[in-house]
Amino acid sequence: MTDRQDLIEAAREIQTEAHVPYSEYRVGAAIETTDGEVYTGCNIENANYSNSLHAEEVAVGKAIADGNRDFSRIAVSSSRRDGVTPCGMCRQTLAEFCGEEFPVFCDADGEVEAYTLGELLPAAISEETLE
Template sequence: MDEGSPAVDPAALLEQARGALDAAYVPYSEYTVGAAVLTEDGSVFTGCNIENANYSNSLHAEEVAVGSAVRAGHRSIVGVAVSSGARDGVTPCGMCRQTLAEFGDEDIPVYCDEGDGEWTEHRLGELIPDTITPEMLGVDPTERAAGDDAAGE
């Protein structure tokens, strides 16, 4: 995490993730997930899982939170919290871990809600070691300005 990044308050970030649970659309699994991402400037964006009858089209809470942050012009995540209605310590899946790695480094904390005010803390690099990076693809993401759009919107 950069020196200029805000301090991460795990309890507050988890509360934001829990707050997103009520919006989850889960008619098939009935397993609600909420996520919150903290950006470099201290903004928090939340997301919930959104299921679809064609399961492969379902959206994960972490993806929705990251998408909201990116849509608002943020490109750097410094903390993540994930909660489920079951408060079972759910961690981001592999796909979501890769999405988080696109916008955060291996040291960002990932807090997983265990319930009763308890959580586990992981570092993103522990959850997804040797992630695929823009640099591996010969891309320098810092050269792209926020809001650049190849489609020409």
């Protein structure tokens, strides 16, 4: 398993690859699988804002495309002190693969807050709610 600080650092480092010509708001994410592999992602903006990709979904998508669906934790990082946390859409994406106790580390300009996914998204939509 990766050290927590290494996971946060991976999220910080990938921010440099973000494509953010409209908002200039760089976000990086690093998600760790239960077998210790780390996948990173950054936000990718599009002039049609609804087509933009969020860092968390890029990281999850890379892991899924590589055959990994079991995750142990995620770090999300922004260089701004704005209390960055995954947005509602990204929280729901994480809930598709992770339980309520899944750790979420949020780094805003070096200040790290720790949450569980259940704290960030209580009563998530799940396979059970669709039955």
